[in-house]
Amino acid sequence: MRRADRLFHLVQLIRGRRLTTAAWLAQRLQVSERTVYRDVADLQHQGVPIDGEAGVGYRLGAGFELPPLMFTQDEAKALVASVRLAQSWLDPALAQAAQEALGKILPVLPAGARAAAQALAVYAPPVGLPADVQRTLQELREAVQERCKVRVQYTDLGERASERTLRPLGCFYWGKVWTLAAWCEQRNDFRSFRIDRMQSVQVLQERFRDEPGRTLADLARLKGVRLQDEGGAVQAMATGPARASR
Structure with a gap:
């Protein structure tokens, strides 16, 4: 993974959690904790409002925005698979919300990723929870x-x-x-x-x-x-x- 891509991914990981440790980030990014500390310091120096410190955890300051994300084909497939499973094994409200969220995501995906996701041969027949x-x-x-x-x-x-x-x-x-x-x-x-x-x-x-x-x-x-x-x-x-x- 290029360093620029790793830094972008690091910000996304911190943004998605209330508090994120360097150990967890290192595991997800497949780098050392020392690399995480260095990357966080560089991002802070560039003006990204990452609060926290080594040994405690990090969180992203309020008001920081990143450009809209584009999903990879594998990420889009994972979303489709998750929603199909949700129809049978979640409660009705969450299953419906998952379906509606997917309906908002698929139309804005690149054509290739959208087609690959919709053609995913993974299904959950309606034999789940009564x-x-x-x-x-x-x-x-x-x-x-x-x-x-x-x-x-x-x-x-x-x-x-x-x-x-x-x-x-x-x-x-x-x-x-x-x-x-x-x-x-x-x-x-x-x-x-x-x-x-x-x-x-x-x-x-x-x-x-x-x-x-x-x-x-x-x-x-x-x-x-x-x-x-x-x-x-x-x-x-x-x-x-x-x-x-x-």
């Missing part, structure tokens, strides 16, 4: 975003029924199965619930705030896993399906 599970997933995702507690009627894998009041923390996809990670007020602990085993979900008006020991980041640290968030809010990635609550 409609009721999709609707529940959307309710829970929105409750996570709004920080609203939920009350659920749940049947576990042992066919035991219970009612729980939860602080929903995140929705996780394991391949055919979605789970909700939550703080359970009945158990006063973290629990994971299979969304397809929820008999009913009521989103409550009561909101909650992050409290030490009860956040998604706390759960990730407790389980020793790593949730990958491009925004940089939580850095962890789960290594396998969480056990459903009992």
